[in-house]
Amino acid sequence: MVNLPALILxxxxxxxxxxxxxxxxxxxxxxxxxRLIEYVxxxxxxxxxxxxxxxxxxxxxxxxxxxxxxxxxxINLVKQKLPEIERAILSTKDFIQGDFMLLYEDIVAPxxxxxxxxxxxxSGNYGIVLVPEEDLET
Numbered sequence: 001m002v003n004l005p006a007l008i009l010x011x012x013x014x015x016x017x018x019x020x021x022x023x024x025x026x027x028x029x030x031x032x033x034x035r036l037i038e039y040v041x042x043x044x045x046x047x048x049x050x051x052x053x054x055x056x057x058x059x060x061x062x063x064x065x066x067x068x069x070x071x072x073x074x075i076n077l078v079k080q081k082l083p084e085i086e087r088a089i090l091s092t093k094d095f096i097q098g099d100f101m102l103l104y105e106d107i108v109a110p111x112x113x114x115x116x117x118x119x120x121x122x123s124g125n126y127g128i129v130l131v132p133e134e135d136l137e138t
Contacts, residue, residue, distance in 0.1 A: 002118065005051040005096055006044045009088050010037055010105035011080040013057075027105035028061060037065060039108040045072045046111045047118060053095045054105075055080045055088045 014026030021029055027037040034042075037054070044052050051074040056062055059077040066075050076095050080088045089102070101118065 001050045002048045003050060004118070004122075005053055005100045006049045006103055007089065007092055007096065007100045008037070008040055008044075008052060008054045008103045008105055009085060010054050010062075011057045011088055012106065014106075025057060025061065027056075035065070036108065037062070037105050038068075040103055040105055041065070041069045043109075043111040043114055044103070045069070047114055049073055049101070052076070053078055053092050053100075055091055 010025060010027040012026055013023065014021050014029070017026060017029070028035050031039075041052065052069075053076045054062065055078045057080055059079055062077055066077060069075055078091050078095060080091050082091075101114075103114075
């Protein structure tokens with residue numbers, strides 16, 4: 001078991017894909033039979049993480065996911081009170097003490113990518129930040 005909690009940011013509505021989501025969180029969008037958040041949680045499970053904190057806008061929309069995955073690890077749903085990533089992370093201050101693994105619900109990578117980054121962090125106490133490319137205004 002990995003004693004580093006996974007903090008998963010899952011509060012985004014996905015303004016750019018609203019036609020597909022119908023205004024629901026983009027993390028609940030189903031692709032190839034699974035919702036985006038389930039791909040991330042499956043990787044968390046495969047890595048042996050013992051605890052996940054998921055920041056969401058409406059916790060009730062995720063209750064079935066908690067039931068499904070809480071048999072593998074502890075899950076806390078945290079309601080995001082204010083917009084923006086920094087505020088989402090701050091919403092979890094009562095649930096996290098110390099280091100954590102930050103994951104985005106809409107970035108799905110092979111589990112080996114996460115394992116490699118985690119191994120590097122655990123072996124040398126390196127802080128690792130994996131930042132997705134953002135749309136840049138010109």
